[in-house]
Amino acid sequence: MFTLSEENYLKAIYHLELGNDGGVSTNAIAEKLATKASSVTDMVKKLSEKEVVLYKKYKGVTLTILGKTVAANVVRKHRLWEVFLVEKLNFSWHEVHEVAEQLEHIKSAKLINQLDRFLGFPTHDPHGDPIPDKDGNLKIVEKSLLSTLSKNESGICIGVDDSSSEFLQFLDKKGITLGKKITILDKEDFDDSLSISIGDKKLSISNKIASNLYIRAHTGQ
């Protein structure tokens, strides 16, 4: 069994490993968890004892198979709870993360399996992130940033890179939600801002926004 704190470290390392290849650095973990490097070193030793990470002093850490399984299960719980909050309790997507951070640590295999069934075995959370299955596997969906599309190309909005409450509320205000079709009407060379159509509306969005929206390419039609 793992403590709440251990689970949070494993999850942080899990997320950092997806971006990086090679070991995850002490500082990176410290930053992600808003803690100090010295605390990370202490915890990493404990996790190494428990055989969930590989650790060599001064070279970062990597998850073992076991560690990856544990971490993926925490992520699975986090995302299933987020679906629950949005689908069943009328939370909006910018309100769920904080509560899911707590719920992800509830220990009960039956709970999470029944929740999964109750929700209809969802594959993605409210932010478009994939939900790992019972074995911790998640299928990667082909996706690209909106900012990489060219004029007249279009796609379906399927996720966000930044899922901060502020960004999500901004998207709400603009009427940008997952599942909607977006077409690039024009691209401004000066600042890389975009003129897009979404639903029946036309919007102008900055490159920063476009670099935080994931799109499933929408060939033809």
Next chain:
Amino acid sequence: MFTLSEENYLKAIYHLELGNDGGVSTNAIAEKLATKASSVTDMVKKLSEKEVVLYKKYKGVTLTILGKTVAANVVRKHRLWEVFLVEKLNFSWHEVHEVAEQLEHIKSAKLINQLDRFLGFPTHDPHGDPIPDKDGNLKIVEKSLLSTLSKNESGICIGVDDSSSEFLQFLDKKGITLGKKITILDKEDFDDSLSISIGDKKLSISNKIASNLYIRAHTGQ
């Protein structure tokens, strides 16, 4: 804000105060929480600092108004989650307590209010215990132990005193569930065992069983 441990102490004192009148003893709290008296003394001082209990050395503790509110809210969450687990996730009543012990500490007012709504504002949990409202008030329902009924009297089974997993599973095996009408067919002087009818079945149950089942008196009919 209160820690998980503080919430557990407050809840324990809350439950003990309902049985007792006058202060709750250090030992009683220690036993309920399966901890040591010395630990209780330490925590009680902290709770006293935080103004959720009144504490005089060697005289037990009592909850303040604030303390009672906090405790009742934890109980409210515990019972609402138990309803959720049984009604929505197909848990049986003997499986919910352990998970609810964890879920009761999740902090989010919106979560619990929406859960309440989602469940249709239930008034009782799966064991027949009342669910405190937002202000911590619970309405007491008139109830008596099955063991206090006389021959030919009957009532509706509305709760259990012992809600241990073992007892609940025993009741399942015998087909005794909340909401069923029970009639005393006969009472054995020798050991106070009862012959009862429940649904269309007849059963013989010991006095110990009858002393753990709550009945709403069922006058006439």
Next chain:
DNA sequence: ATAAATTTTTAGACAAGTCTAAAAATAATA
């Protein structure tokens, strides 16, 4: 009312998780 038994508190210790400050190792730069 004294003595004995019980309950409660204190004193001191420990594990988990964190922190600051300083030392050591590694990486970057001149």
Next chain:
DNA sequence: TATTATTTTTAGACTTGTCTAAAAATTTAT
């Protein structure tokens, strides 16, 4: 390559919540 800057680890301390053992207060029994 020698020096400087950055990263990482160590050493020591602190908080929370717990424990054991011993002292103090209270209750019960003689």
